[in-house]
Amino acid sequence: MDEAQLRSRLAALEAENARLRAGTAPGRAEICALLEAVKDHAIVVIDLDGIVVEWGEGARAVFGWTRDAMLGESLARVFTPEDQAAGRPRDEIAEALREGRAPDERWHVRADGSRFWACGEMRPLRDQTGRVVGLVKSLSDRTEARHTSQELRASESRYQTLFEAIDAGFCVVEMKFDETGKASDYLFLETNPAFEIQTGLRNAAGHWMRELAPEHEEHWFRTYGDVALTGKPARFENVAEALGRWYDVHALRIGDPAKRHVAILFNDISNRRRAELALQRLTESLQQEVETRTRDRNQLWELSTDIMLRCRLDGRILAVNPAWADTLGWTESQLIGANILDLIHPDDIKATRDAMTYCKRGEALSRFENRYRTRGGGYRWIDWSARAADEVLNAVGRDISEDKERIAALERAEAQLRQSQKMEAVGQLTGGLAHDFNNLLTSITGSLDLLQARLDQGRQDEASRYIGTAQSAASRAAALTHRLLAFSRRQTLDPKPTDVNRLVAGMEDIVRRTVGPAIELTVSADPGLWPTLVDPNQLENALLNLCINARDAMPGGGRLTVETANRWLDAKAAGTFDVAPGQYIALSVSDTGAGMTADVAAKAFDPFFTTKPLGMGTGLGLSMIYGFARQTGGQVRIYSEPGQGTTVSLYLPRHRYDEAIVHGVAAVAPVTPAGQGETVLVVDDEPAIRMVITETLQDLGYHALEATDGAGGLSILNSDAHIDLLVTDVGLPGGMNGRQMADAARVRRPTLKVLFITGYAENAVVGNGNLDPGMHVMSKPFAIDSLAVRIKQLIDSP
Template sequence: MLDNTCLAGGGAAGARLRAVDWASNPLGPVEGWPLSLQTAVRILLSSEFPMMIHWGPELITFYNDAYAPSLGRKHPGNLGRPVYEWWSEMWDQLTPIFDRVLSGQSFFVENARYTPDRDGAQKDAYFTHCHSPLWDDQGKVAGIFLVVTETTRQVVAERDLLQANAALAQQNQALQASQARLAAVVSASSEVLYSMNADWSEMRQLTGGGFLADTGSANPRWLTDHIPDGEQARVAAAIQEAIRNKAVFSLEHQVRLAAGGIGWTQSRAVPLLGPAGEITEWFGTANDVTARRAAEEALRRLNESLEQQVAERTADRNRLWTLSKDIMLVAGFDGTIQATNPAWAESLGWPEDDLVGRNLFDLVHPEDLERTAACAAAIAGGQAFKRFENRCRHADGTYRWINWAGGPGDGLIIAAGRDVTEERTIADVLLRTEEQLRQSQKMEAVGQLTGGLAHDFNNLLTGITGSLELLQARVAQGRVGSLERYISAARGAADRATAVTHRLLAFSRRQTLDPKPTDMNRLVRDMVDLIRRTVGPAITVQIVGEPELPPVLIDPNQLENALLNLCINARDAMPDGGRLRIETHHRTLDCHAAQELEIPAGEYLTLCVTDNGTGMTPEVIARAFDPFFTTKPLGEGTGLGLSMIYGFARQSGGQARIASSPGQGTTVCLYLPPHAGRPVEEEPSLDPAEAPLAQQGETVLVVDDEPTVRMLVTEVLEELGYTPIEAADGAGGLHILRSNTRIDLLVTDVGLPGGMNGRQMAEAGRALRPGLKVLFITGYADNAVLGHDHLAEGMQVMVKPFSMELLATRVREIIAEA
């Protein structure tokens, strides 16, 4: 086996390798090295070609004297060290190469560019090198054998040669271009070519190009022939200066034009020197600069004029700044005031000396600070113009309203403001006056409304009380055979009174609706006969329904009432007969159309009623939905028809609109949102004799503050076999719910006295009895308290008044629900 003789020889590199303390090196003592490593090291040290070896996991480095010059100051301290310690600046370049070779592949490249740090700074260097894998005695790749030649000088020399050749070619090209340009200059760039003898005593040739008079022979009088008298001395002095210095003659001067008159030329002449450096001839060119000189003179006069105009305008602005009644200021974007005009003292009591250097925001009312700062930020961001109002403090401590207009200028805020305090005060007074007028008109309309309501309700109450009195008298007389007509008359009057109260609730949007997915086309078709009978034979009724309309989520009874009211209004507008058209459509409203209608954009179903009657004026249209407005004589109506329709449409998530003009008829359209579900089938009317009976032991808690209602409900429930329990308020009902009494259903009014309404009591009861079923009975309910979107499972609602047969059916349905 080889021993240290693998490090024998090798010159300086071999000597330094032998001096390494290999026992403390990751490779260990030399005698323990693999035979393959010893052999490779021996080859490296005996070669005069630049070689390097990296061995082991740390890639310990070996190289010979031939490689040392490529390392610069890194030599000799890197012998026996891991390669990544001394090639750190090129590690990103070397890592892919090392990974490839250690995987068993060789790597060869010519004139590769690297940036080693060999003398204290990274510099470009070029190498042709070959990396080969070295295998250990077990046949595994354990190292890298590198044969390398630095080609930096060769690459740089070749690059310099290429650059020199390129520069030479460029110079040749430039020379050729220069020669071409010189020829072009001589032939095309000048109007005039001339030559002079050495002392300019005679002109030898002049080609004037139409600018000056040509001459083909020597001319000793050229100065007086071509130069005006006033210019001759200046031209002669410039010539003598050029002759004395053997320099280029260059002068812009006046000349006599070939066409007559005086012009301007830019003349340049170059001296041609003989072998001894003497001037032998002058060659010159001259250009016509007459137009430029004229333009410069005009520009000079214009500048003088502009300076005068600027001065005048500046004076005007200063006068405007001084005399303006509007306050003006210049301030930084942070609010620091830099200048103010005298109007501040008159409007707000602040002289300029008290304002300059002060922050404008100190004068702004605290409630307006945020808005003012936002406007200043918008101007600082480049917004060209900003108008806003705020309150500024007067020197006496009061605040004045200022209407500002401002914008940026030269890195500052330029603003002007006008005191609008008086205008705002007048506007407020006018607004209060108008409000008082509206209140007065309302009170007058309320009187008209209450008169109409009193008239209607007196008629209805007369029918109810009269029928009840006759009913009582006939029972006392034992004459029971004719009781049915009195009962029917009383119920009819009560139903009409219910319709009036529903109209009032519909306008206030506080009625309790019972919305269902409804087929609007079918609803209209089902009402056609009733509408025709109502409007009479003199009016032709036409129905136009768009096919395949989706259902609409609506209270069908209220929609029927709305449609009937619209048809009655149309009939009244056509006293001599006419045409009535009822249409349904499916429409899509874009943002613009929806904004005009004051509803969200999207899909809507429309129900429109059109007549060709008397029409309405714009003033009537503007007030048509007002409940305190009617065109009918006093006492002949409540004026709630259109207002009820409007309230119903708004409460249903839609809108109502009128289009009309006098003599052209009227169209009223309801916009209602569609529903994704299927329309519900009509429920058949129930015969009172068929009312469902209770099952054994079923108990119903009835809570209502009205004793008559409580009595009627409990009596009906007893007749049906239920066990009713009564309570007059929410506290009493909750007390029963807290007991162990069986309760199958809670029937409660919503508006209960005592601080706990029916909804609150029901919620508390369901907390005690999870799954408790509830039927709300109400004649007035706010959607925020009792809306169908807020009803939990097992809760339903009925609107007062209702028939006892319907109550019996609803009670049975709720209790029987799974």
């Protein structure tokens, strides 16, 4: 709770206290409710003598004393013996009465005798006439923050000592970018004493680099600009011609990325670099002299199957060996004096130029690949090893075209294999789906056929049995559809801030009855469990599914454990889990059953895969849980060994809310509500659905209007017709979906109430908590009684 929220609560507390003093009956109950609502701050009400008259839940959490233990006691009890002896409790009351506020930041005492550093204040309470009738003291535990502050000061002292003592140059700069986004300069914010020794620049802090060294090379600005923009550290060696020195540099971004500050640690390596360059030039000069004298009689040059090349760094060819004719068809006379870049595939020219530039810098051996045009007009892949000396490039190339072709063939084969595996999975999914739906459709159509036959025979007494059979099959088909949508991560979710511990506790009795007396159930809940943003109904279904699977894995009895815990996933662990790094809560279900082999566990989330006997399971349970977890931004993992049991863990992202409330599913009213002639607009492109909804509305006493698409519905909404509620499908034909239509209608009717009905994946439009006030969602299929109750609730809502 931030300071503004706390002050708001205190103002409400003062008002309620005034009502209490005036004798208003609800005052005391409401002031107690306010005190109990604040749990992260201690709030205490005392009379003018310092005696406690109200002690909130937050005070109990902070100090440890219960309300009964403190009522009627002096507030001096929470002060240290030193402060009591110095009269601090009395002085604080006097200051609050005199100044209207008495700040308090000092050590206090808990019930167990321990001390903690607290920060807060005391204010007077007044009745309706303005007379002071008591005081309220609020404070919170700031011990950890105090320790952190002390450690920070010590760390800063160590940093300053290191900053002053190191021999390496160090500075912090702020990057400057021009209007095109190019790094153009940098301002020195801090420099250490070694900075001047390493650079020769005096009093650099507060000055721009171009002001101190106008000819400073562009690559320094570009490199530091990239560090500031990307946050990727840079470690390199390079020359600063304007300063006449070579440097070994380590640069990294620090602080707020928006400020574009870069810390730079560097050492002058000019002497070492000059020695290296001198040695390199000497070596290359001797090598060139030897190659020039012996080229014509060099057997390797003449007989090698690798192609060899000497060319200037502008591309002009100086010499080639005979292997060029065998590999690419070009003779020496055709190539000498030509430009090597004219033979390279257009897509490879830039990479080749970059490689030549790299060699020109005097770097080590360069390796690169490119394609060369053959005399016959085709292209061959060449793998090059190259080194430059005195503007001349010496390179040896090997024909790797066959290697490239083998790699390409392997990649094509892998792609075909992946496509085959995808098609196999789709075939398994559609086959299982068709099998189950055919069974359900047979139950529905068969029951309807028998119903029609019995009605034709005048035998209506059996009608309810056939209707019940058809409805049961339809309900199972709807459940199968929801599982498929969960598996595909496209179901319509209704996420809410959820306390998973409370959810598990609320289901404990149901789980016990489901698994039976032969199985010992243990619930281990982390008392500090973080909240998560999840559809609580779907999470309940997932938990119950896992417990049923665990029960079935222990036919002879065993132990079932449901556990919750907080988990941190770093970048490495998150990569393994295929989720974003961060904080997660884990909900785990473990059994002591037979366990699974690694190959069975690897297929456990596949659709329609099941280890249960034929007819004992659809094979969609775990795939539904997997889809639900992934759609929620989390993951699910199986840990199992044969004979050792199985653990299935759901990982759900932490949700940072002050409070998390488990929202249950609203019960359907037992009596269908009736309307009072209110007008409901129904928009759906399916005639049968429109008929069912509009006739239901009319039977219930509502006036129903109809439209088949978004344009027709918007035309009615833009008219002068009185409309109490819009009921619309999300997926509509004609280029305007239900959400777009509702948003457009609210321009003219800002308080229009909307109920979206959806049977597919409209989460991007109406799900994930993105509904505006007054908008609600209901998933197809739904019971008519449920729809009637929902419509009545929405029309009657303010």
